[in-house]
Amino acid sequence: MEAISVFAIMASVVVNSVLGSIWYGPLFGRRWMLATGRNPSDPIQTEVMKKDMPSAMASMFIFSLVTAIILSILTYRYSGNVQSILVLALMLWLGFSLPLKVNDVFFGGRSKELLWIDSLWSLLSIVVTALIVGLWR
Numbered sequence: 001m002e003a004i005s006v007f008a009i010m011a012s013v014v015v016n017s018v019l020g021s022i023w024y025g026p027l028f029g030r031r032w033m034l035a036t037g038r039n040p041s042d043p044i045q046t047e048v049m050k051k052d053m054p055s056a057m058a059s060m061f062i063f064s065l066v067t068a069i070i071l072s073i074l075t076y077r078y079s080g081n082v083q084s085i086l087v088l089a090l091m092l093w094l095g096f097s098l099p100l101k102v103n104d105v106f107f108g109g110r111s112k113e114l115l116w117i118d119s120l121w122s123l124l125s126i127v128v129t130a131l132i133v134g135l136w137r
Contacts, residue, residue, distance in 0.1 A: 004069065005137055007136065008068075008132050008133045009072060011136065012133055013065055015128060015129075017061070017064070020121070028121075032117050035110075071134070075088060075130055075133055079135075080134075080137075082135070089127045089130035098119055101119045101122065
């Protein structure tokens with residue numbers, strides 16, 4: 001399919017991995033852990049997180065790949081038009097991602113701080129992925 005650039009998809013997965021490790025590492029890692037009820041100073045919790053890391057990374061890779069493929073298809077008609085790609089990305093985030101995160105706060109008992117950390121990451125991830133796959137044809 002002409003709409004899909006394998007190189008753009010793989011680049012977006014790599015970029016998302018790097019940005020995600022920065023977002024949930026030095027930028028918001030400690031605050032995110034505390035907001036999820038984890039203690040970053042607890043060696044037992046840290047060890048459990050390290051043990052779960054391979055499956056978490058595999059899941060992140062798979063879903064980043066799926067997101068990139070879908071965004072590649074959705075942005076095909078806007079190829080090269082940065083403004084249209086950004087509007088599409090914002091609408092997808094506002095219409096699908098953000099409402100699910102807000103529901104987690106009201107119905108799942110998650111904190112508002114976690115809402116903003118995760119929601120803004122979702123926005124950044126969608127925008128960056130849409131720009132990469134939408135502009136790289």
